[in-house]
Amino acid sequence: MEMTMRWYGSKWDTVTLKQIRQTRYVTGIITTLYDTVPGEVWPRERIRAMKEEVEAAGLHLAGIESVNIHDDIKAGKGDRDRYIDNYIQTLENLGKEDIHLVCYNFMPVFDWTRTELARLRPDGSTVLAYTQQAVDALDPETMFTSISGDMNGSVMPGWEPERLARVKELFDLYRDVDSEALFANLKYFLEKIMPVCREYDINMAIHPDDPAWSVFGLPRIITNQENIQRMMKMVDDPHNGVTFCSGSYGTNRKNDLPAMIRSLKGRVHFAHVRNLYFHSDDNFEEAAHLSEDGSFDMYEIMKALYDIGFEGPIRPDHGRMIWDEVAMPGYGLYDRALGAAYLCGLWESIRKGDRK
Numbered sequence: 321m322e323m324t325m326r327w328y329g330s331k332w333d334t335v336t337l338k339q340i341r342q343t344r345y346v347t348g349i350i351t352t353l354y355d356t357v358p359g360e361v362w363p364r365e366r367i368r369a370m371k372e373e374v375e376a377a378g379l380h381l382a383g384i385e386s387v388n389i390h391d392d393i394k395a396g397k398g399d400r401d402r403y404i405d406n407y408i409q410t411l412e413n414l415g416k417e418d419i420h421l422v423c424y425n426f427m428p429v430f431d432w433t434r435t436e437l438a439r440l441r442p443d444g445s446t447v448l449a450y451t452q453q454a455v456d457a458l459d460p461e462t463m464f465t466s467i468s469g470d471m472n473g474s475v476m477p478g479w480e481p482e483r484l485a486r487v488k489e490l491f492d493l494y495r496d497v498d499s500e501a502l503f504a505n506l507k508y509f510l511e512k513i514m515p516v517c518r519e520y521d522i523n524m525a526i527h528p529d530d531p532a533w534s535v536f537g538l539p540r541i542i543t544n545q546e547n548i549q550r551m552m553k554m555v556d557d558p559h560n561g562v563t564f565c566s567g568s569y570g571t572n573r574k575n576d577l578p579a580m581i582r583s584l585k586g587r588v589h590f591a592h593v594r595n596l597y598f599h600s601d602d603n604f605e606e607a608a609h610l611s612e613d614g615s616f617d618m619y620e621i622m623k624a625l626y627d628i629g630f631e632g633p634i635r636p637d638h639g640r641m642i643w644d645e646v647a648m649p650g651y652g653l654y655d656r657a658l659g660a661a662y663l664c665g666l667w668e669s670i671r672k673g674d675r676k
C-alpha cells in the first residue's frame with residue numbers, strides 16, 4: 321500500500337505539500353482540480369501542472385479525489401450523454417498524464433453529510449458529528465446555513481455555496497428517481513466509461529454514501545455489502561472498483577467492515593481508514609484513528625486489506641481538530657498525520673507478523 325493524504329491544492333488548503341512530505345509517513349498525494357465543476361472537461365495542461373507541483377515537492381500523485389459526476393448523469397436526465405462524453409475526455413486526459421485512480425461518488429444532491437463540524441470533546445479537541453435527530457428537524461437549506469459558520473473559511477467538498485443555492489432545483493431533478501433508477505443510471509454511466517478506463521488502465525473507485533442511508537428522502541445505494549456486490553457484478557470489470565471508506569460504511573453498524581473488505585478482493589482500489597464513536601445507532605462522532613478511541617477495530621480493518629493483497633493508496637481520513645489548528649473541518653494536518661503514522665505502524669506489524 322502507499323500512504324497518502326488528501327490535499328486540495330495550494331490555493332485552497334491550509335496544509336502545504338512541504339508539511340505533508342515532512343510527516344515522512346506519507347509519500348502520495350490525493351488531489352483534484354478543486355475549482356472545476358461537475359460536467360466540465362479537465363484540460364490536460366492543468367492536470368500536468370497539478371502533477372508537476374506535487375512531484376516538485378518530492379511527493380507522488382497517487383490519484384484523484386474526486387472527478388465529480390454531474391447531476392444529470394446521476395438523475396439520468398437532461399444532457400447526461402454530453403456530460404458523460406466530457407467525463408470520458410477528462411479520463412483520457414488523466415490517463416495520458418499517467419494517472420490511474422479516480423475516486424467519485426454517486427450520491428444525489430449532497431456529498432457526505434454531517435450535522436456538526438466542531439463538536440467539542442472533553443480534551444478540547446473538536447470533531448465532526450452526525451445525529452439523525454438534527455437532520456429530521458431541518459430542511460436541507462437550513463442545515464447548510466447552520467453548519468457553514470463552522471467551516472473555518474474553507475469550502476467543504478460537496479457543500480459549495482453555488483451548489484447549495486440550487487438545492488430546490490436539484491431536489492426537483494431527483495423527484496422520480498428511486499434506488500432502482502439510480503442503479504440503472506450508474507450502470508449506464510459505467511458501461512460508457514469502461515472502454516476508456518481499460519485503454520488507460522484507470523481504476524474507478526466509488527466512494528460509499530455517507531451516512532450509509534437515505535437522507536432528506538433522497539435515494540442512496542452505495543451503503544452495504546449486498547448493494548456494492550450488485551454494483552460490482554452489474555459491470556463486471558476490475559476497473560469498476562471501490563474506495564473502501566471505513567467511516568462511511570461504518571455509519572451503519574450492521575456493516576461488518578472486515579468482511580466487506582474481504583468480499584471485495586481485487587476491487588478495492590483506494591482506502592479511507594478512520595474511526596467513529598457511537599452514542600447510539602444514529603448519533604455518532606468522528607474519533608481519533610486509534611481503535612480504543614472509537615467503535616471500530618482498526619487492526620482488523622487493516623488486516624483485511626492486507627489479506628486481500630491491497631496495493632493501492634490508503635489515506636487517513638477526517639481528523640480531529642487538535643493543537644489549536646485552524647483548517648477545513650476534518651482536513652487539518654496534525655491529526656491526520658497521527659492517523660497516517662498509526663496506520664503505517666499497524667501495516668508494518670501485520671506484514672511482519674505474516675512472515676513468521
Ligand code: DNO
Nearest residue numbers: 386423424425431432477527
Ligand atoms: C469527505 C469525503 C467525500 C469524498 C467523496 C468522493 O470527506 O470522503 O467528500 O471525497 O464522496 O467523491
